[in-house]
Amino acid sequence: MFKNIGLFVLAGVLFFSACSNKDVIEVSGHIDNPGNIKVLSFYEGDRKLDSVYLADANKFMFEREATQPRLLSIVIGNNKYPVILTPGEPLRFVADLQQPEDYSVEGSPLTLALKEFAPYKRRKDFVQDSLQGAFAKATVDKTAEEIESLRFDYLSEFKEKLSMYTQQVVEFAGKQDNLAGFYAISTLDPEIAEQEIITYAHQIDDKFLDNRYVTQFKQEAQKLERLAVGQPAPQITSFTPDNKQVKLSDFHGKYTLVDFWASWCVPCRQENPNIVKQYHAFKDQGFTVLGVSLDNNPGSWMRAITDDKLEWTQVSDLQAWSSELIIDYKIKAIPTSYLLDPDGKILAKNLRGKELEAFLAKTFN
Numbered sequence: 202m203f204k205n206i207g208l209f210v211l212a213g214v215l216f217f218s219a220c221s222n223k224d225v226i227e228v229s230g231h232i233d234n235p236g237n238i239k240v241l242s243f244y245e246g247d248r249k250l251d252s253v254y255l256a257d258a259n260k261f262m263f264e265r266e267a268t269q270p271r272l273l274s275i276v277i278g279n280n281k282y283p284v285i286l287t288p289g290e291p292l293r294f295v296a297d298l299q300q301p302e303d304y305s306v307e308g309s310p311l312t313l314a315l316k317e318f319a320p321y322k323r324r325k326d327f328v329q330d331s332l333q334g335a336f337a338k339a340t341v342d343k344t345a346e347e348i349e350s351l352r353f354d355y356l357s358e359f360k361e362k363l364s365m366y367t368q369q370v371v372e373f374a375g376k377q378d379n380l381a382g383f384y385a386i387s388t389l390d391p392e393i394a395e396q397e398i399i400t401y402a403h404q405i406d407d408k409f410l411d412n413r414y415v416t417q418f419k420q421e422a423q424k425l426e427r428l429a430v431g432q433p434a435p436q437i438t439s440f441t442p443d444n445k446q447v448k449l450s451d452f453h454g455k456y457t458l459v460d461f462w463a464s465w466c467v468p469c470r471q472e473n474p475n476i477v478k479q480y481h482a483f484k485d486q487g488f489t490v491l492g493v494s495l496d497n498n499p500g501s502w503m504r505a506i507t508d509d510k511l512e513w514t515q516v517s518d519l520q521a522w523s524s525e526l527i528i529d530y531k532i533k534a535i536p537t538s539y540l541l542d543p544d545g546k547i548l549a550k551n552l553r554g555k556e557l558e559a560f561l562a563k564t565f566n
Contacts, residue, residue, distance in 0.1 A: 226271060226286035227264035230294040235259055235277070238298065242276040246414065269411045270311070272380050277301075283319075285311035285380050314381040318373055322388055325366040332359050345471045353555040360393055367394045374401065383415060391425055392551075399426045428530065430549065434459065434541050435529035437493065439516035442503050447516050449491065454543050456488045456564065458557075461527065461537045463495040464505035469536040472553055473509040479561055480513060486565045487543070489513055495535060497521040 232241070232255060241261055242252045250273075253261050270287040275294065280301045286292055292312055296304035302323065306312045336355045340348045370389055374382035386401045402422030409415040426432065437449040437459070449459065460476060462469035480490055494517035496502035506515055518524050530537070540549045540560070552560050 223289045224266055224268060225264055226267045226288055226290075227262070228275070228284060228286060228292040228294050229260070229262040230292075230296075231255075231258060231260045232277060233259065233295070233297040234299045236298060238278045244274045244276055244281075270380055271412075272384055272414065283312075283315045283384055285309060285315065285384075287311065311379055311381045314377055314379075315384060318381070318385055321366065321369045321373070325363065325388075328362050328366075329359070332362075350555065352553075356556065363390060363393045367397055370394075371397055380409065380412075380415075383409065383418070387418060395425060395429055398422055399429060402426075424531065428539075428547065428550075430547050433544075433546050434539055437491070437516070437526060439493065439518055439526055441514065441516055442499070442506070447491075447514055450545065452489060452491060452541070453545050454487075456483075456543060456548070456561075457541045457545075458488070458490045458552075459493060459539045459541065460490055461493045461495065461530070461532050461535050463521070463535060464498075464501040465496070466535050470505065470509065472536055473511065475554055475557065477510055477512075479557055482558075483561050483565055488561060488565070491516070493517065493526055495521050495524060495527065495532075 232238070235255060239255055240252050241255070241263070243250045243263060251263070251265075253263050255261055267286070267288050270285055272283065272285050275282045275284060277296065278298065280296070280298070282294070282296070282304060284292060284294065284306070287309060290309050292309040293307040294304065295306075302319070304316070306316055332355055336351065339351050339355075343351065367389060370385045373385045376382070377385070383405065386398065389398055391398055399422055402419050405415065406419070427435075434449065438446065440446055449457075458476070458479075462473075464470070476490060480488065490511075490513035492506075492511060492513060492515040494502050494515060496505075496517055497519050499519060502515075502517055502519070505511075516526075518526060520526075530539070536551075536553070538551055538553075539547055540552060540557075542548050548564075549560055
């Protein structure tokens with residue numbers, strides 16, 4: 202959610218002439234060199250709210266009834282521009298699609314703040330896209346083991362570079378105690394900036410109460426916090442292949458990797474040899490694994506356990522994606538894993554390949 206939260210539009214009704222200027226948000230301006238583009242769209246998150254046509258001289262006008270500032274996005278072709286429209290503060294927006302990053306805004310101090318923040322986000326998007334493209338190119342004709350090794354290297358570089366962006370975002374939000382600061386925080390990746398998102402959600406707990414999207418952000422942050430590093434892992438109760446009941450609390454006292462996987466999941470099966478390796482390397486030091494399968498075929502599940510030499514405890518209710526086991530952990534894709542400390546608290550999430558090995562080596566040393 203947080204990767205796409207940053208572009209919003211107000212929920213409201215059409216503007217009528219009876220509304221006072223104080224109850225209306227509006228933006229007008231013109232688009233130079235639009236090419237074949239004839240329409241501007243306005244979005245709230247991923248939801249399209251409205252569109253307006255470019256008129257003579259490529260001018261446009263958009264207005265709606267509102268009583269609170271709203272964070273919107275203006276979408277022009279492949280370009281998105283975040284703006285904050287405040288009742289009684291008409292915004293003037295001008296862009297040249299031959300130089301889409303060099304746009305101008307007048308009449309809205311908060312939108313001007315967003316414009317000042319825009320270069321940071323553009324740089325972050327460029328780095329992210331570049332690394333993804335380089336990884337895809339580097340993995341051509343590589344073995345699964347080589348791809349996993351490359352994934353670790355690129356993921357480490359990705360986290361390092363996005364940590365700088367996280368610092369820039371936090372500094373910006375610290376100076377902007379308003380929707381501009383909220384927008385910046387909403388662009389953070391929860392995989393990189395989990396604690397920053399949670400901390401900010403607490404800071405604005407009593408702010409922006411009438412903003413629907415901020416409310417949604419707070420709700421998602423609460424969900425994120427329940428599975429954050431340092432929190433107790435939700436209980437799991439299920440059954441082994443021989444119908445023995447197992448609870449996650451049975452593993453207290455050991456460092457436990459809770460591994461959500463399935464026999465049909467190719468990336469899961471590719472990661473299994475690494476987990477086997479780490480299990481044998483650290484089991485005598487207090488490390489173990491609990492495998493939670495999303496299989497629905499007992500034969501396939503048990504064959505995979507045998508074929509992959511998974512010696513640790515395995516459980517499943519054989520309900521696949523309908524399993525109640527994944528609800529509390531909000532599993533949307535596998536493999537997904539949680540590394541727990543001896544007290545059952547979350548130490549780390551989704552460690553794979555070299556990253557898992559490095560974390561365990563550091564932990565036990």
